[in-house]
Amino acid sequence: LTALLYISGFFGFSQQIIQVNNYQELLSAKSSIRGGEESVVIELSDGTYYLDETLVFDESDGRSGSSTVTYKSAENASAVLSGGYLIDGTWTQVAGKGYYKISIPQSAPLNKIQFSRNLYVNGKRAKRSKSGPVTIRGTYGAPGPMAGFTVTASKIPNFSKPQFIELNQLVRFRDHYYRVLSMNAASGINGDAIYQLEIKNLNWARFMSLSMCPGSDHQELDVPFYFENAIELLDEPGEWFYDPEIRALYYYPKSDENINTLEFILPILDRLISVYSPKDQGNKVSNINFEGLTFAHTNWEWTSKEGFLTLQGSNTPIREYAINADRGTAQPLDKKYIDAAVHLDGANNINFKKNYFNLLGGNGLNIHNNSENINVLSNSFENISGTGIRVSSSFNMTIGDTSNLEGPVSNTTIANNFIHQIGLEYKGCIGIEFMYTDNIIVTHNEIKDAPYIGISAGYGWEGSFSDNSVSMKDAEISYNRVENAMNTAKEGGSIYTLNRFNFSAGKNYGLEIKNNYILENVVKSSRQAPIHNDEGTHQILIYKNVIDSPRPNFQWTHNACSIDITDNIVNYGAETYILGQPKRDCSAQVNVTGTGYVNPYDGTESQDEIIANQIIDASGIQQGQEPPNYTLTVNNLEPFKNTLNFYPNPVKDILNIKSEKSISNIELFDLSGKKVKTFLESSSKIQKVDLSEFNSGKYLLKIKSEGEK
Numbered sequence: 001l002t003a004l005l006y007i008s009g010f011f012g013f014s015q016q017i018i019q020v021n022n023y024q025e026l027l028s029a030k031s032s033i034r035g036g037e038e039s040v041v042i043e044l045s046d047g048t049y050y051l052d053e054t055l056v057f058d059e060s061d062g063r064s065g066s067s068t069v070t071y072k073s074a075e076n077a078s079a080v081l082s083g084g085y086l087i088d089g090t091w092t093q094v095a096g097k098g099y100y101k102i103s104i105p106q107s108a109p110l111n112k113i114q115f116s117r118n119l120y121v122n123g124k125r126a127k128r129s130k131s132g133p134v135t136i137r138g139t140y141g142a143p144g145p146m147a148g149f150t151v152t153a154s155k156i157p158n159f160s161k162p163q164f165i166e167l168n169q170l171v172r173f174r175d176h177y178y179r180v181l182s183m184n185a186a187s188g189i190n191g192d193a194i195y196q197l198e199i200k201n202l203n204w205a206r207f208m209s210l211s212m213c214p215g216s217d218h219q220e221l222d223v224p225f226y227f228e229n230a231i232e233l234l235d236e237p238g239e240w241f242y243d244p245e246i247r248a249l250y251y252y253p254k255s256d257e258n259i260n261t262l263e264f265i266l267p268i269l270d271r272l273i274s275v276y277s278p279k280d281q282g283n284k285v286s287n288i289n290f291e292g293l294t295f296a297h298t299n300w301e302w303t304s305k306e307g308f309l310t311l312q313g314s315n316t317p318i319r320e321y322a323i324n325a326d327r328g329t330a331q332p333l334d335k336k337y338i339d340a341a342v343h344l345d346g347a348n349n350i351n352f353k354k355n356y357f358n359l360l361g362g363n364g365l366n367i368h369n370n371s372e373n374i375n376v377l378s379n380s381f382e383n384i385s386g387t388g389i390r391v392s393s394s395f396n397m398t399i400g401d402t403s404n405l406e407g408p409v410s411n412t413t414i415a416n417n418f419i420h421q422i423g424l425e426y427k428g429c430i431g432i433e434f435m436y437t438d439n440i441i442v443t444h445n446e447i448k449d450a451p452y453i454g455i456s457a458g459y460g461w462e463g464s465f466s467d468n469s470v471s472m473k474d475a476e477i478s479y480n481r482v483e484n485a486m487n488t489a490k491e492g493g494s495i496y497t498l499n500r501f502n503f504s505a506g507k508n509y510g511l512e513i514k515n516n517y518i519l520e521n522v523v524k525s526s527r528q529a530p531i532h533n534d535e536g537t538h539q540i541l542i543y544k545n546v547i548d549s550p551r552p553n554f555q556w557t558h559n560a561c562s563i564d565i566t567d568n569i570v571n572y573g574a575e576t577y578i579l580g581q582p583k584r585d586c587s588a589q590v591n592v593t594g595t596g597y598v599n600p601y602d603g604t605e606s607q608d609e610i611i612a613n614q615i616i617d618a619s620g621i622q623q624g625q626e627p628p629n630y631t632l633t634v635n636n637l638e639p640f641k642n643t644l645n646f647y648p649n650p651v652k653d654i655l656n657i658k659s660e661k662s663i664s665n666i667e668l669f670d671l672s673g674k675k676v677k678t679f680l681e682s683s684s685k686i687q688k689v690d691l692s693e694f695n696s697g698k699y700l701l702k703i704k705s706e707g708e709k
Contacts, residue, residue: 016040019074023049033069034060041070044079044293051083052109057275063287073292083269083341084120084297085109087249091259099234099252100259104266110247113268115164115304117425118361118385119240119251120265120297125359125383125424126251129233129241131156133224136167137188140196145203149178149225150186153193157232159183161243166304167197168226173452173489174310175427176205177228177303203320205309229304242266267299267361270339277346279370284348291353292628295341300362300385302336310428313456314338314363314387338386338426340366347371356628357381357388361425367391369436372410380418380627385425388447389414391434392459408472410438416625419447427451427488435459439474446481446620451488454518455480457511458498460536473502475511481620483519493532493555494518500538509564511540517619520549529555538562545569546612546619550656552576554592561589569596569612653692661705663687669700 016038018029026042026049033040063069073079085108091100104110119126134155141147149167159165162183169176179200188194227233234241237254249266253259272295277285302308308316319334340363344350348371357364357379363386367374381388392409414432423429431447433456434440447454455477477495485494495518501510518530530549531542533556542565547553553570556563570576576595596608621630657663666679666689676699679689691699 017043019043019045021045022047023051030055030061037063037067039063039067039069041072043072043074044077045074046077046079048080048082048086050086051081051269051272054269054271054274055081057273057285057288059277059283059285061288062285068287068289070289070291071293072289078294079292080294080296081272082265082297083272083299084265084267087264087266091251094250097234098237099239099250102249102251104247104249106247108247109268110244110266113299113301114244115301116242116244116266116268116299117301117304118267118299118359119242119249120267120359121240121251122263123359126240127236127238128228129230129235129239130168131227131233134227136225137194148181148197148199148202150188150194150196152188153185153195156195156227157230158195159230159232161230161245162197164229164243164304165197166228166307167199168228169223170427170489171223173312173428173491175308175429175489176310177308178202178205179304179307199307201307201309201318204307204317265297267297269298270300270302270362271341271343272298273342275342275344275347275350279346284346284371285350286348288347288349289351289353290342290355291351292355294356294358294628295364296357296359298339298341298360298362300339302339308338308426310426311335312428313433313453314390314426314429337366337390338362338429340364340386340390342366344368344371344374347374349373351375351377352379353377354628355379358383360384360386363387363390363429364422365389367409367412369409370407372412374409374412376412376414376417378416378621378625378627380420380629381422382418382420382629383424384422385429386423387429387431387433388419388422389417389432390430391432391440392436408436408438409434409440412437412440414440414442415444416621416627417445418621418627418630419445419450421449423451423488430454430456431482431485432456434475436472437475438472441476441478442480443476443478444480444620444622444625446483447485448483449487450482450485452486453492453496454482454485454494456492456496456498458501458537460499472499473510474504474507475501477511477513478515479619480516481519481616482516484521485518486520491528493528494520494530494549496532496534497537497540498534499536501540503539509539509541512543513540513545514543515615515618516545517616518545518547518549520551529553531555533560533563535559540564541566543567544611544615546615547571556590563590565590565592565595567594567596569598569608569615571598653690655689655691655701657687657689657703659703659705663703663705665704667702667704668694669702 018040020026020029020042026044029042061069087102089102091102093100134151137150137152139146140150162180165180167178167180181198181200184196186194186196229241231241231250234250234252237252239252241250251259275285275288277283311317315335315337317334318336341357341360343366345368364381364384365376369392376389391412419431422431430453431450432442432445435458442455457475457477458472482494486492495513495516497511503510513531520530529552530547531554537556537560539562545568547568547570553576554565576592598609598612662684666687667675668677669675
């Protein structure tokens with residue numbers, strides 16, 4: 001039963017507390033407080049609340065004045081809002097196969113979706129059935145519009161249900177998923193057998209997104225494709241496949257798994273929470289708090305229906321040449337963003353504190369245009385397919401248009417959040433991404449293991465909309481710790497900027513990037529830099545950041561102007577900066593001064609090293625503001641303090657090793673314990689080991705320093 005309590009305080013203050021124990025009680029409690037005036041706390045008891053549909057909060061669900069509505073886990077409880085379906089039933093092994101099958105009953109709510117892109121097994125993301133790398137032969141359809149791709153028949157199976165297949169290809173920073181419509185046998189120009197793969201919405205990929213436009217400079221036929229989501233590809237333990245036509249789920253258990261004791265959750269909702277007020281009403285949903293909750297098990301089936309053809313970050317075009325609108329043309333802004341577990345649009349004074357965003361098939365949190373006074377404090381974002389936190393959108397042409405009452409996202413604070421393992425499905429996604437904002441502070445966050453950019457600020461190439469003073473104004477990125485970003489995709493930075501940032505009276509910069517610590521251990525390309533100021537970047541300060549990366553530390557390109565790069569501390573021997581293509585360049589307005597260089601292995605402690613360590617200590621999550629699950633997963637790497645540091649990892653050829661003591665011997669072992677090589681380099685604190693002769697795989701290094709056994 002729902003318990004109703006009233007707690008009275010001083011000065012006539014009263015607060016209603018409603019305790020709920022299941023999903024139906026949560027719905028009843030939410031409905032019962034609509035339109036009220038007093039403050040209310042809805043406490044959720046321990047357990048998983050499987051949602052049948054998105055919880056929508058409109059103006060009546062909020063409060064005005066100083067009153068608030070708070071949804072929170074009860075004390076010592078962990079309430080999980082789940083968008084998944086808990087699978088129950090008997091698994092049967094498929095004859096002659098290592099995988100099992102279970103039929104989903106007609107009573108299950110899977111009619112809400114056509115495709116499910118994820119499966120969560122015992123609290124972990126399982127791998128969708130997937131091929132190894134396949135080189136596509138070319139395109140077909142000429143002289144008319146391109147219809148699809150061709151592939152040599154011997155390279156792929158003759159798929160029984162090609163209409164479920166997706167082709168995944170990572171091209172620099174664009175991670176594409178092409179939806180296959182049909183697969184037809186044909187003959188190649190040499191008479192050999194090929195398949196023609198008809199692709200849905202292939203024309204959307206034109207211009208910057210498609211890597212295979214005939215005759216363009218964007219052809220990258222050597223970049224492999226991966227085929228996903230077919231029963232014929234279900235050939236490794238831990239993989240799964242769902243057939244919606246017969247409502248059958250297949251899973252290949254790992255050697256240490258008993259399939260009858262595993263928990264399987266299939267996501268059915270794209271969005272858990274929507275805080276939304278129609279713009280034509282001119283009002284906003286206000287004064288709602290979410291505290292101590294877990295948001296889990298979402299889907300995003302758009303990709304499986306239409307394809308996903310990345311422009312940059314978490315958006316896709318939904319018509320041909322959609323990117324042209326970002327270059328100031330009259331083209332409509334036809335793009336779509338990855339949905340999020342929690343979405344705000346037309347919201348005011350919404351606060352997120354100590355929540356856990358985990359196991360999500362889209363983004364974690366989207367804060368859309370026309371929202372203000374949003375605080376995202378001490379939350380954890382982990383195991384997410386897309387972007388951790390996205391603020392505003394690229395639809396800047398609508399901002400300031402009084403006909404639709406839409407404005408930028410204003411007065412936003414994102415602080416003390418732990419963002420870890422995002423972009424697991426869409427590898428062009430970002431830890432924290434903000435675009436057209438007015439007064440945003442991103443501070444004391446920790447971003448670890450991002451495949452692409454850690455923190456991205458701004459949007460709109462080459463200053464197209466840079467004179468719009470109501471957007472991209474007064475931003476700060478400070479005291480953040482960004483570790484191991486850019487570990488998969490290319491062309492970007494751990495911190496990245498785009499377009500002009502305007503500033504209010506009394507300020508000198510529209511964006512300040514200061515006192516951040518950047519560690520890049522895994523870098524697959526030397527292109528760009530840890531702090532990368534891309535096209536049209538204007539009016540920013542880069543001050544007192546500590547950067548440890550094998551790449552050049554700063555880059556600006558394409559009409560980037562009015563940038564002061566001052567008193568930053570970088571690795572000794574690393575190139576300070578690199579200019580991009582000088583197209584519309586005004587680099588005379590970029591000033592690099594006071595750069596400090598640290599060599600922690602030279603036996604001395606310089607003043608720059610002391611300052612660097614102070615900045616490192618002050619960066620990241622503040623004591624007392626730790627988000628949930630933070631201490632269980634974080635592993636701070638501080639190479640300015642460590643006795644041993646090596647990069648890149650994985651390594652293709654040269655492995656760099658640094659130690660505070662001279663290294664006298666290096667030995668390489670395979671995982672069976674067999675020594676495969678000994679490196680007898682001259683004794684030095686810095687070593688370069690050439691591993692290019694060895695096959696791909698995992699190896700162990702044994703490093704001996706002077707005076708050690």
